[in-house]
Amino acid sequence: MRFYEYESKALFRRRGxxxxxxxxxxxxxxxxxxxxxxxxxxxxxxQVLSGGRMKAGAVQFADTPDEAAAKYAEVLPIxxxxxxxxxxxxxxxxxxxxxxxxxxxxxxxxxxxxxLFSDMGGIDIEEVAExxxxxxxxxxxxxxxxxxxxxxxxxxSAVGVTGPDxxxxxxxxxxLMKLFLEYDLTLAEINPLARLEDGKxxxxxxxxxxxxxxxxxxxxxxxELGIGEDETRQARPPTPFELEAARLNAxxxxxxxxxxxxxxxxxxxxxxxxxxxxxLFDAVRKHGGKPANYCEIxxxxxxxxxxxxxxxxxSKPGIEKIAVMMNVVSNTRVDIVARxxxxxxxxxxxxxxxxxxxxxxxxxxxxxxxxxxxxxxxDYCDRSVSMYEAAGRAVAKMAx
Amino acid sequence: MSILISKDTxxxxxxxxxxxxxxxxxxxxxxxxxxxxxVTPGRAGxxxxxxxxxxxxxxxxxxxxxxxxxxxxxxPRFTRDAVFEALENGVKLIVVVTENIPRREVAQMVELAGLxxxxxxxxxxxxxxxxxxxxxxGVGGPAxxxxxxxxxxxxxxxxxxxxxxxxIASTLTAASLGQSTCVSIGxxxxxxxxxxxxxxxxxADPETKAIAIYSEPGGRMEAELAEWVKANRSELPxxxxxxxxxxxxxxxxxxxxxxTIVEGKEDTTAEKIARMESAGISVAExxxxxxxxxxxxxxxQGVEV
Numbered sequence: 001m002r003f004y005e006y007e008s009k010a011l012f013r014r015r016g017x018x019x020x021x022x023x024x025x026x027x028x029x030x031x032x033x034x035x036x037x038x039x040x041x042x043x044x045x046x047q048v049l050s051g052g053r054m055k056a057g058a059v060q061f062a063d064t065p066d067e068a069a070a071k072y073a074e075v076l077p078i079x080x081x082x083x084x085x086x087x088x089x090x091x092x093x094x095x096x097x098x099x100x101x102x103x104x105x106x107x108x109x110x111x112x113x114x115x116l117f118s119d120m121g122g123i124d125i126e127e128v129a130e131x132x133x134x135x136x137x138x139x140x141x142x143x144x145x146x147x148x149x150x151x152x153x154x155x156x157s158a159v160g161v162t163g164p165d166x167x168x169x170x171x172x173x174x175x176l177m178k179l180f181l182e183y184d185l186t187l188a189e190i191n192p193l194a195r196l197e198d199g200k201x202x203x204x205x206x207x208x209x210x211x212x213x214x215x216x217x218x219x220x221x222x223x224e225l226g227i228g229e230d231e232t233r234q235a236r237p238p239t240p241f242e243l244e245a246a247r248l249n250a251x252x253x254x255x256x257x258x259x260x261x262x263x264x265x266x267x268x269x270x271x272x273x274x275x276x277x278x279x280l281f282d283a284v285r286k287h288g289g290k291p292a293n294y295c296e297i298x299x300x301x302x303x304x305x306x307x308x309x310x311x312x313x314x315s316k317p318g319i320e321k322i323a324v325m326m327n328v329v330s331n332t333r334v335d336i337v338a339r340x341x342x343x344x345x346x347x348x349x350x351x352x353x354x355x356x357x358x359x360x361x362x363x364x365x366x367x368x369x370x371x372x373x374x375x376x377x378x379d380y381c382d383r384s385v386s387m388y389e390a391a392g393r394a395v396a397k398m399a400x
Numbered sequence: 401m402s403i404l405i406s407k408d409t410x411x412x413x414x415x416x417x418x419x420x421x422x423x424x425x426x427x428x429x430x431x432x433x434x435x436x437x438x439v440t441p442g443r444a445g446x447x448x449x450x451x452x453x454x455x456x457x458x459x460x461x462x463x464x465x466x467x468x469x470x471x472x473x474x475x476p477r478f479t480r481d482a483v484f485e486a487l488e489n490g491v492k493l494i495v496v497v498t499e500n501i502p503r504r505e506v507a508q509m510v511e512l513a514g515l516x517x518x519x520x521x522x523x524x525x526x527x528x529x530x531x532x533x534x535x536x537x538g539v540g541g542p543a544x545x546x547x548x549x550x551x552x553x554x555x556x557x558x559x560x561x562x563x564x565x566x567x568i569a570s571t572l573t574a575a576s577l578g579q580s581t582c583v584s585i586g587x588x589x590x591x592x593x594x595x596x597x598x599x600x601x602x603x604a605d606p607e608t609k610a611i612a613i614y615s616e617p618g619g620r621m622e623a624e625l626a627e628w629v630k631a632n633r634s635e636l637p638x639x640x641x642x643x644x645x646x647x648x649x650x651x652x653x654x655x656x657x658x659x660t661i662v663e664g665k666e667d668t669t670a671e672k673i674a675r676m677e678s679a680g681i682s683v684a685e686x687x688x689x690x691x692x693x694x695x696x697x698x699x700x701q702g703v704e705v
Contacts, residue, residue, distance in 0.1 A: 236653075274656045275561020275562075275587070282644065331423070
């Protein structure tokens with residue numbers, strides 16, 4: 001889950017990273033006040049989660065408080081890659097002599113955190129990696145040995161930084177590494193990390209991504225930063241429909257029946273957790289089907305959980321039918337899912353035979369499941385019909 | 401033959417008195433597994449389907465000797481400690497079933513395993529099965545279901561999805577292609593053992609004639625596999641299926657497993673397919689194409705199965 005720049009910086013501030021004067025503002029008046037407090041040239045930055053703000057014109061400079069207010073009004077409505085600004089950050093503009101880059105992330109191949117450091121900050125690091133590899137160092141470090149400043153020093157020195165710059169940069173980069181491990185981050189990045197004309201260093205921009213799995217361990221921090229529990233912080237904010245599905249999933253701990261992502265098609269999907277759901281979503285689209293949602297089912301969900309979810313899906317405007325499909329299952333009881341789906345259809349006032357395009361869950365307790373489905377006239381199949389074919393059968397029913 | 405486990409592999413189940421672990425223990429025993437003990441702190445003296453329960457791994461080892469393996473089936477916040485306990489007591493093969501473990505803790509487990517010369521499979525996986533030999537973990541479910549989907553034969557299977565391991569095995573079985581060993585490697589962003597790390601084991605296994613792989617968006621595991629195949633000039637035919645092609649259009653969204661978030665160019669399915677194909681790996685469009693592609697690749701090598 002990505003943090004906004006101002007949240008990332010609030011976290012940096014706690015760990016003593018050097019930051020310029022500034023604050024978040026919510027109106028032209030506040031923008032003017034903030035610039036007056038800073039009493040000098042400022043930078044006016046739109047707060048969005050996606051990159052590419054500069055190119056979109058959502059970062060502007062102002063010399064006076066009145067100009068800052070005008071820039072605030074200019075920056076706020078700009079949509080960056082489909083995302084509206086949450087707020088605007090006003091910060092002092094500093095006289096920069098040179099820009100550096102420091103980032104900590106996970107390397108899934110080496111299974112270790114890796115510190116990337118470059119003395120070419122401010123630009124796209126992928127570009128530096130391709131065109132100036134000698135200006136980018138990659139330093140892996142242990143997650144079980146005590147963290148030491150030595151690693152930061154070596155990473156910085158590896159691109160040729162020496163003298164007072166090396167000495168001043170080391171504790172900053174080291175603090176970033178500590179922060180990365182302490183808060184279960186998947187990305188901790190400062191870009192640019194600027195050396196000012198007076199030789200001091202300052203974090204100009206930074207981004208932090210926290211592991212979704214670790215949210216529970218860092219509740220206090222998230223609350224302090226004002227990050228709500230229902231903020232998924234994916235590429236876009238969750239819809240009310242998605243939040244309702246998440247709520248239904250959360251109230252009952254048995255199995256999974258949730259993780260809903262909404263689309264604007266007409267075929268509702270209740271599809272096998274993890275890999276099965278990705279496979280089936282592709283198959284539906286390949287057959288020309290238009291998914292109304294992505295929704296995982298897995299583990300051993302209770303009948304009521306499946307029922308509530310089915311009812312929710314069928315309540316979404318535009319959904320004509322739902323398809324219930326999984327890979328061959330071993331621990332999910334087919335009969336319980338079948339009962340839940342039928343009862344959900346009935347609750348929604350629909351005939352299960354009409355509302356369910358196809359039911360393909362082969363595996364444990366399937367005979368019992370198939371008996372229930374045939375009683376209600378629901379079209380089902382066993383493992384002799386592939387996942388791809390089953391998806392095709394569901395899509396064909398939509399056309400007819 | 402098989403890789404990782406055989407008929408003689410002994411193992412323990414950590415967290416054995418939990419609901420999932422009780423089922424897993426019953427199912428593994430019914431498939432012929434040699435489970436020598438279970439561990440749940442504070443529950444020493446009980447038994448689960450005849451498997452004696454101890455408070456610590458050390459107690460099991462003192463009584464029955466060090467087990468070859470451990471299946472870790474404890475809640476996420478206790479998992480790292482359970483894995484450390486197994487490693488520090490000399491266990492060399494650890495299957496971690498638990499999901500929702502933060503990457504930092506997975507990295508710590510994997511790092512310690514490396515220092516102790518041990519191997520971790522998972523987390524967020526269903527374990528390992530060598531049909532007719534043994535299984536270790538939840539793969540395939542109850543023994544009867546497992547026997548229906550998995551039969552002994554020449555195909556190795558590696559999968560980032562536990563469920564799809566069984567779907568692929570079932571598809572291979574229906575096409576008269578049995579399996580040598582199937583490994584559910586786990587769906588997280590960092591896993592103990594990757595495709596490329598299992599390849600030398602499959603390559604050295606005389607029974608394995610070809611490999612089927614289930615894969616997903618996210619991570620660099622497929623790039624690593626492609627590099628391994630090229631660097632080792634491996635002749636072992638590999639057929640891969642990539643799910644989640646729709647995700648290429650939705651950067652930054654997470655679907656399915658924790659490891660599927662697309663963060664960079666190398667993580668997209670398009671890029672993965674290109675890399676694998678350039679290494680000579682066949683990429684199937686649908687699961688049901690896998691058996692045909694494997695047979696074609698084997699026929700080209702003059703191998704009969």
